[in-house]
Structure formats: C-alpha cells, structure tokens
Amino acid sequence: MxxxxxxxxxxxxxxxxxxxxxxxxxxxxxxxxxxxxxxxxxxxxxxxxxxxxxxxxxxxxxxxxxxxxxxxxxxxxxxxxxxxxxxxxxxxxxxxxxxxxxxxxxxxxxxxxxxxxxxxxxxxxxxxxxxxxxxxxxxxxxxxxxxxxxxxxxxxxxxxxxxxxxxxxxxxxxxxxxxxxxxxxxxxxxxxxxxxxxxxxxxxxxxxxxxxxxxxxxxxxxxxxxxAHLDGINHIFVHAGADPEKARAIVVNAKLRRTGVCGAMETLLVDRAYQGAAALVEALVAGGCEVRGDADVQALDPRVLPASDADWDTEYLEAIVSIALVDDLDAALAHIDAHGSHHTDAIVTEDVAVADRFLGEVDSAIVIHNASTQFADGGEFGLGAEIGISTGRLxxxxxxxxxxxxxxxxxxxxxxxxxx
Structure with missing residues (x-):
C-alpha cells in the first residue's frame, strides 16, 4: 500500500x-x-x-x-x-x-x-x-x-x-x-x-x-x-455405562494432549451413577491440570477449585478443566445445549442406545462416541488437510x-x- x-x-x-x-x-x-x-x-x-x-x-x-x-x-x-x-x-x-x-x-x-x-x-x-x-x-x-x-x-x-x-x-x-x-x-x-x-x-x-x-x-x-468458529467449548460426557480405563484415557488425552488446540476438551460431565468420577479427577490433576468443579466434584477431591458460572462458558486453551456431575443423559444434553459452542462434543459409554441418542441429539459440527475430542482435525478425518473448523450450518x-x-x-x- x-x-x-x-x-x-x-x-x-x-x-x-x-x-x-x-x-x-x-x-x-x-x-x-x-x-x-x-x-x-x-x-x-x-x-x-x-x-x-x-x-x-x-x-x-x-x-x-x-x-x-x-x-x-x-x-x-x-x-x-x-x-x-x-x-x-x-x-x-x-x-x-x-x-x-x-x-x-x-x-x-x-x-x-x-x-x-x-x-x-x-x-x-x-x-x-x-x-x-x-x-x-x-x-x-x-x-x-x-x-x-x-x-x-x-x-x-x-x-x-x-x-x-x-x-x-x-x-x-x-x-x-x-x-x-x-x-x-x-x-x-x-x-x-x-x-x-x-x-x-x-x-x-x-x-x-x-x-x-x-x-x-x-x-x-x-x-x-x-x-469460521468462534469458540471450542467442547464437552465429554462420561455415562454410567462407560468403561473406566477407556474413560480415563480419553478424558486425559482430550484435555492434555495439546491444550491450545480448538478440539481440546474444556468441560467434563460425569454421570452421578458412574463410579469412577474421583479417579478421573485424580488422573487430570496428576497430569498437571487445574480442576474447577461444582460442589459435588469438590467433595471428591480437596484439590478441586470452585467453578464459577463463567467457567461453563469458557474456552481455556490451557491446562484447566471444569467438571460437573449430572443426573443422567438428559441433564448432560441440557448442559451442552446451554453452554456448548457447536464445535465438538463426545460421549464415553458402552451402551449403544445411549450413544446413538447422544450422537443424534447433540447439535455440534462433530459428535464423537468413545474417542478423544482431539480428533477434531481434517488430517485425522482423512481429508489430508483443513483450512479450519466451521461450526456454521450452511x-x-x-x-x-x-x-x-x-x-x-x-x-x-x-x-x-x-x-x-
């Protein structure tokens, strides 16, 4: 010029x-x-x-x-x-x-x-x-x-x-x-x-x-x-029917493999009926992640910091995660609908019927069953490369x-x- x-x-x-x-x-x-x-x-x-x-x-x-x-x-x-x-x-x-x-x-x-x-x-x-x-x-x-x-x-x-x-x-x-x-x-x-x-x-x-x-x-x-996409406020819902080892590996990878990418998990939702919630918190803390949670999650581990209302709408892009216990699939779907950014959301469960409901009802560009949200990438989708992630509908x-x-x-x- x-x-x-x-x-x-x-x-x-x-x-x-x-x-x-x-x-x-x-x-x-x-x-x-x-x-x-x-x-x-x-x-x-x-x-x-x-x-x-x-x-x-x-x-x-x-x-x-x-x-x-x-x-x-x-x-x-x-x-x-x-x-x-x-x-x-x-x-x-x-x-x-x-x-x-x-x-x-x-x-x-x-x-x-x-x-x-x-x-x-x-x-x-x-x-x-x-x-x-x-x-x-x-x-x-x-x-x-x-x-x-x-x-x-x-x-x-x-x-x-x-x-x-x-x-x-x-x-x-x-x-x-x-x-x-x-x-x-x-x-x-x-x-x-x-x-x-x-x-x-x-x-x-x-x-x-x-x-x-x-x-x-x-x-x-x-x-x-x-x-374009504005935010990657991505969730993983660990259902009561999740395999504990699978859940731990997926959650840790989704949050900590690379914290600064748009496919990183920012909020973890755990079914109250799932018996391994404390182990998930432990695995994240052990990996160097700061955990912020609701009162129920704080009761699981003294190292959990209180989550504010803003945490559920925050894309951290660093080693911080917000965690909430939810009553069931419906509650998880409602949380994602209220706080998600329509980028990438995942469920961990061995219950195929529950997984199919989640895949069908979550309105995000990428919805995943039993795999890390960090697969939200054109190369991983077999596209060779990508110019970006779009969360639009057109x-x-x-x-x-x-x-x-x-x-x-x-x-x-x-x-x-x-x-x-």
Missing part, C-alpha cells in the same frame, strides 16, 4: 487481480495444479535458510514486544517445522482433485440429463495470526481447489509470511499458475482487514484463523460470507478441506427439449 493508496484501493486492486486469476485457475487441470504445488513445496525446502532467518527476526521483535510464550511457540519455525510445512504442501498436491467431480446425476422423464458438478468458489481471503505455516497450507488448499487466494497474516509474522510466500509464488508462476492466484497483503495496517471484510462482490468467502478477538471482529464486520461444517472450498453448478444436457 503506497502513501496515496487507501486500504480500500489496495484490497480492491488485489481482489480484481485475484478475480482474473480465479477465472484462469478454473481452466487449469488437476495434473498441472499438482505439479505446481509440488514445485512450491520444494521451493520452501530450497529457501529454508532465508525463511528461518526471516522467522528469527520476527521472533526477536515478538520477544521484545512481550508476546506470551504460547504466541512465541506458534510463531516459531525450526528446520523440523519448516520441513513439515513443505511436506504438507506436497501432501495437498497429491490429494484427489475435487474440481469437476460429479456430485450426482439424473435423467428427467423428458430425456434431459442433469448433473451437479463441483466448481471453485472463486476468490477466498484468509485472515490469520501468528502461525506462518498457514501461509503455505491455506494457500495450497485454495489453489488445489481451483481458487485464487488473498492472504493477510499478522504483523508478528510479517517477515516469515513474506519469505514463505515469495518462495511459493515464484515456483507456482514458473509452473504456469497465474501470479495473482496467491497474493499476500503487503500492509499490516488493520484497515486492510476491514477493507477485505467489506469487499462484497470481489471476495467470495473470508476464513479467519486466530484468536477469539480476530474471529469475533470478522464475524461482526464482514459483508461477505464467513467460514455450506460446510466441521473440518473444511478441498470440498468445502468448492460449490457446485448444474449442468443440463438436452436434445432439443422445450418447456410446454
């Missing part, structure tokens, strides 16, 4: 270029996209010293600015993480192409043949914080699905994002993809985000990836469709991968039919 170019002018110019690139991307075949993305993955590997040096400069500034250890960890790249980023791009290159896939086909009584066929969405904007690997994996997913993408990373990762984008963009252009198909917003001015959110008619969908304040701003201000829900970055159109083939 130049001194005389406003944020609206910058984003308008980039979006119009992206629109032209999207039209070109729709004509590029699966093999050519895959070859270009493999070249982009190799470019990340070849330019690793430059990317890591850029990341070191970002880390120095972020440390001086007092960013938290968690934020610094998300920002940090090392040789292993960068290699994993390149591998992810190569994996995306090898995924089955969804563009042109026939969703369904039918023949009308008058002989016309109708097909619904997958097509790209068009221009996708990704607004993200901290993690520079998003530049690579979000860009690759959008291109693989035939879209053009405009990336706007956070100021804390500006040099890392620019280095990764430069490596990929050169390789992509050298292999026939339009240069404007993957653009990085050059400005870190917050006004650029606002301009993206107001770019209706130019940008087809916005995907925010970051903290609650970023996602809330995007959802509040956007005039274009948004694909277009796409749950882990959003290639198919979620497409829509469909109707193809109608006739032999001269006219409508009477």
């Amino acid at each position: 130049t001194a005389i170019e406003t944020a609206e002018e910058l984003i308008g110019r980039m979006a119009k270029a992206a629109r032209r690139a999207a039209a070109a991307m729709a004509r590029i075949g699966a093999a050519d996209k895959a070859e270009a993305l493999r070249a982009a993955a190799q470019a990340i590997r070849d330019r690793a010293p430059d990317i890591l040096a850029a990341n070191a400069r970002d880390l120095d500034r972020a440390t001086a600015a007092g960013l938290s250890s968690a934020m610094l960890d998300r920002l940090r790249l090392d040789e292993a993480r960068l290699a994993s980023t390149a591998d992810a791009v190569e994996t995306i290159a090898g995924l089955d192409d969804v563009v042109g896939r026939v969703v369904d086909e039918s023949r009308r009584p008058n002989g016309m043949v109708l097909q619904r066929v997958r097509v790209p969405l068009g221009v996708i904007a990704i607004i993200y914080e901290s993690r520079p690997n998003v530049t690579a994996d979000a860009g690759a997913l959008c291109l693989k699905s035939g879209n053009a993408v405009i990336l706007r990373g956070g100021s804390e990762a500006v040099e890392s994002n620019r280095a990764i984008h430069a490596a990929m963009a050169g390789a992509l252009a050298a292999h026939g993809l339009p240069a404007e198909a993957m653009q990085l917003v050059p400005s870190t001015d917050r006004a650029a985000v606002g301009a993206m959110l107001r770019a209706q008619g130019l940008i087809d969908m916005v995907v925010p990836r970051g903290g609650k304040s970023l996602v809330a701003r995007v959802q509040d201000e956007a005039r274009v469709p948004v694909l 277009h796409a829900r749950g882990p959003v991968a290639l198919e979620g970055l497409t829509t469909y159109k109707w193809l109608v083939r006739g032999t001269g039919q006219t409508r009477p």
